[in-house]
Each structure stands twice: as C-alpha cells, then as structure tokens.
Amino acid sequence: MEARSDVGVVLMNLGSPDSTAVPDVQRYLNEFLMDKRVIDKPYLIRWLLVTKLIVPRRAPKSAEAYRSIWWEDGSPLIVLTKQLEKAIQHDLQMPVEIAMRYGNPSPAEAYDKLLRQNPQLKEVILFPLYPHYAMSSYETAVEYAKEIYYKKGYGFKLSVIPPFYNAPDYIDAVAESMRPYLQQDFDHVLFSYHGIPARHVRKTDITGKHCLQVNDCCHVKSPAHDFCYRHQVINTSELVAAKLQLPADKWSVSFQSRLGRDEWLLPYTVTRLEELPKEGKKKLLIVCPAFVSDCLETLEEIGVEGKDLFINSGGDNFTLIPCLNIHPLWVEAVVKWCTDMAAKQ
CATH class of the missing domain: 3.40.50.1400 (Rossmann fold)
Structure with missing residues (x-):
C-alpha cells in the first residue's frame, strides 16, 4: 500500500487522569462531570453537584481504584490506545495520533502534531472509539473535536467515523x-x-x-x-x-x-x-x-x-473477557474503515 501523508487519523478515546494522585483525579473528574452531555443539568446546578458534592467525595475513592489497576506505563486506557495507534500505523500507511475527550492529549494536540509532521495534510479522519451512539460518549467526543477544529480554523477537512455497533467487522472482532x-x-x-x-x-x-x-x-x-x-x-x-x-x-x-x-x-x-x-x-x-x-x-x-x-x-x-484492545480482527477493522474513508476524498 502506498503511504499517504495528506490524510491523517485521530483515534479518540474517553481519557484518564494524568496520574493516580488525588488532585489529578479530581481535575479529571471535574472536566468529565462538568460536561453538559454527561450531567445534563443547568450549569449552576451542575457546578454545585460536581464541585461541591460529587467530586470531593468521589476523587479519593476513584484515586484508590485507579491505583489498583494502574500499569507501570500509566493508565491502561491510555497505554492500550497507544498500542492500537501503533498497531494500525503499521498497516495503515497514514499518520496516526491519539486524542482524549477528557484529559491529555487533547484533540488540538493531535491536530497540531499531524500538521507539524505532515504540512500537506488535506484531511483528518476522526475515529471516536465508541461503538454506540450516546450523548455522553460518542456525541460529546465528536462535538468537542469539531469545536476545537472550527475554533482554531484548521485548513484540512475533518471526516468522522460513524458509530459501528452493527458493523460486521466489529461484530466479528467481538465474537x-x-x-x-x-x-x-x-x-x-x-x-x-x-x-x-x-x-x-x-x-x-x-x-x-x-x-x-x-x-x-x-x-x-x-x-x-x-x-x-x-x-x-x-x-x-x-x-x-x-x-x-x-x-x-x-x-x-x-x-x-x-x-x-x-x-x-x-x-x-x-x-x-x-x-x-x-x-x-x-x-x-x-x-x-x-x-x-x-x-x-x-x-x-x-x-x-x-x-x-x-x-x-x-x-x-x-x-x-478482555476488551478488543489490539485483537487482530479489531486492528484489521480500524485499518479497513480508515482506508475506505480516505479513499472517498
């Protein structure tokens, strides 16, 4: 397959605290729970619920939970998303970056890195790693990535992979x-x-x-x-x-x-x-x-x-049963869908 540098891919996952320290977990939970598509209450009510009630109580317990599953290389979700990035990069022949809806790296970091390394970039394929549509997962990820895209006025086209809950390749991979x-x-x-x-x-x-x-x-x-x-x-x-x-x-x-x-x-x-x-x-x-x-x-x-x-x-x-992570059929599916979308340019 001929390598392309005019089309890039951003794999977008949920996100994770930067560490298991309570302040980092608290910062992450604040960003996550203040999302109007997660807790869909009026801003003032949401702010009071999140900053005064939920996060102060939840952050220490969540930090302890994160410590119990934290890997040597960091958050399992971040590590596994990076592994998926590396796995598809091998076969995709397009530049790939990762981004998170909450925490780091942000979509802006992913867009900017793609542009720095590929000045001729014409299109970015946003791949939300959510199989199913929900306002608190797929929708908020896409809208956040689009908001940053339009706010910073990038010159490339932004294309989005749709939910794939019934796609045969996804079903095969899960099965x-x-x-x-x-x-x-x-x-x-x-x-x-x-x-x-x-x-x-x-x-x-x-x-x-x-x-x-x-x-x-x-x-x-x-x-x-x-x-x-x-x-x-x-x-x-x-x-x-x-x-x-x-x-x-x-x-x-x-x-x-x-x-x-x-x-x-x-x-x-x-x-x-x-x-x-x-x-x-x-x-x-x-x-x-x-x-x-x-x-x-x-x-x-x-x-x-x-x-x-x-x-x-x-x-x-x-x-x-483990998630798909870097199961070969899942990697093949991601490569196929990105390739097919890039071919439509």
Missing part, C-alpha cells in the same frame, strides 16, 4: 475475542454496557415518541434507532450472540456505572451479579462491548468489585 472463553464450562454470558440515564435515551429520540414509549421499542423499526444507545447495545448483543450461536437463555444484557439517583437503563449490572447465582447461574462470563479498550470500568468496576459481588452472592466462577 472472535470471546470465542476462546466459551470453551470453558459456563452457565451464562452477561453483556455489561456502560449505563446512561433513561432521559438521555428520550432526549436523543429524533421522533420524540418512540424510545422507551413504544412497547418493545428497540425491536420496532424507527429512525430513532440511529441515535438510540439502548437499541444499539441490544443489537450488538444479539448479533454477537447469533454469531457465537449462544442459546437465548445463556446470555443477557445489563448496564453498569450508574451515577446518582436518577433512573438509568435497566437492569443494573450490580443487581444481576447478585441475582444470577440465585438463579443457578454460578459460572459467569462477562464482556463489556461498549469499551474497546480496557479501563477503570472494566478492570476495577467489573473485574474486582463485580467479581467480589458475584462470588459473595454465591457464584463459583467469574471470568472477565
């Missing part, structure tokens, strides 16, 4: 990453996704009358599905389960990482981890397809806290 674990004896597979408030689903419903209002709304065809997180994660799970030929009674979907007392998407992962052993499902495989890189929410929240909850509730065996 094949899970397949080796299905060789062991198990009772159930739990697909655990990052939760969001139910009101977010209603807010992104472009019809205003479908999501969480129509009976079995996720399976009734609607334009709302293009922006519906709940529909998309259920669709991902169904496609992966079908690919792996999992019987309907051997898998289910749940939602983790709830914050606050508002209604979030149900069922909650913590509730299901308590219930499954009582249902006779004591050998559990759990996978988190909303995350393409292992991070605090997978390694600590599920791999440590979730495991303890399941075992203490009567479970016998708990296996966390």
Whole structure:
C-alpha cells in the first residue's frame, strides 16, 4: 500500500487522569462531570453537584481504584490506545495520533502534531472509539473535536467515523475475542454496557415518541434507532450472540456505572451479579462491548468489585473477557474503515 501523508487519523478515546494522585483525579473528574452531555443539568446546578458534592467525595475513592489497576506505563486506557495507534500505523500507511475527550492529549494536540509532521495534510479522519451512539460518549467526543477544529480554523477537512455497533467487522472482532472463553464450562454470558440515564435515551429520540414509549421499542423499526444507545447495545448483543450461536437463555444484557439517583437503563449490572447465582447461574462470563479498550470500568468496576459481588452472592466462577484492545480482527477493522474513508476524498 502506498503511504499517504495528506490524510491523517485521530483515534479518540474517553481519557484518564494524568496520574493516580488525588488532585489529578479530581481535575479529571471535574472536566468529565462538568460536561453538559454527561450531567445534563443547568450549569449552576451542575457546578454545585460536581464541585461541591460529587467530586470531593468521589476523587479519593476513584484515586484508590485507579491505583489498583494502574500499569507501570500509566493508565491502561491510555497505554492500550497507544498500542492500537501503533498497531494500525503499521498497516495503515497514514499518520496516526491519539486524542482524549477528557484529559491529555487533547484533540488540538493531535491536530497540531499531524500538521507539524505532515504540512500537506488535506484531511483528518476522526475515529471516536465508541461503538454506540450516546450523548455522553460518542456525541460529546465528536462535538468537542469539531469545536476545537472550527475554533482554531484548521485548513484540512475533518471526516468522522460513524458509530459501528452493527458493523460486521466489529461484530466479528467481538465474537472472535470471546470465542476462546466459551470453551470453558459456563452457565451464562452477561453483556455489561456502560449505563446512561433513561432521559438521555428520550432526549436523543429524533421522533420524540418512540424510545422507551413504544412497547418493545428497540425491536420496532424507527429512525430513532440511529441515535438510540439502548437499541444499539441490544443489537450488538444479539448479533454477537447469533454469531457465537449462544442459546437465548445463556446470555443477557445489563448496564453498569450508574451515577446518582436518577433512573438509568435497566437492569443494573450490580443487581444481576447478585441475582444470577440465585438463579443457578454460578459460572459467569462477562464482556463489556461498549469499551474497546480496557479501563477503570472494566478492570476495577467489573473485574474486582463485580467479581467480589458475584462470588459473595454465591457464584463459583467469574471470568472477565478482555476488551478488543489490539485483537487482530479489531486492528484489521480500524485499518479497513480508515482506508475506505480516505479513499472517498
């Protein structure tokens, strides 16, 4: 493949604190939770909630959690995103940088580095590493990257990879990453996704009358599905389960990482981890397809806290299946999608 320097790629992930020190974690949480698409309250209420209530209480506990999963090279999410950058760079033949929605490096740093090293740059492909559309993940990442792009007046074109929750290459990669674990004896597979408030689903419903209002709304065809997180994660799970030929009674979907007392998407992962052993499902495989890189929410929240909850509730065996990280089929998919988009220039 002929190398190109007129098209660059920015892989954009969630982000991480710069270190496990409480001030760094506090700074990161403030930036994250003050995002109006994460906590969608009026600014003053959001500021009071975040700076006076949530972060002062949460930062020390989060710092301890980060310390429990921190690698020698730094934050697992940052390290793994860099590994993905290196892996696709080998085959892509285009310059690649990484950026984070919160923390470092910022999209501006990624854009500027691409331009310094490739003055003839005509297009940047923004690749949000979120398979599913949600205002608090995919949407905020894209809008933030666009805001910086327009504010700084870059001369290159900015193209964006759309959500890929049902893309065959993504489904294949998730399924094949899970397949080796299905060789062991198990009772159930739990697909655990990052939760969001139910009101977010209603807010992104472009019809205003479908999501969480129509009976079995996720399976009734609607334009709302293009922006519906709940529909998309259920669709991902169904496609992966079908690919792996999992019987309907051997898998289910749940939602983790709830914050606050508002209604979030149900069922909650913590509730299901308590219930499954009582249902006779004591050998559990759990996978988190909303995350393409292992991070605090997978390694600590599920791999440590979730495991303890399941075992203490009567479970016998708990296996966390790693995220895609740099699985060969995932690397191939990222390379393919970037190549295809660059060819459209």
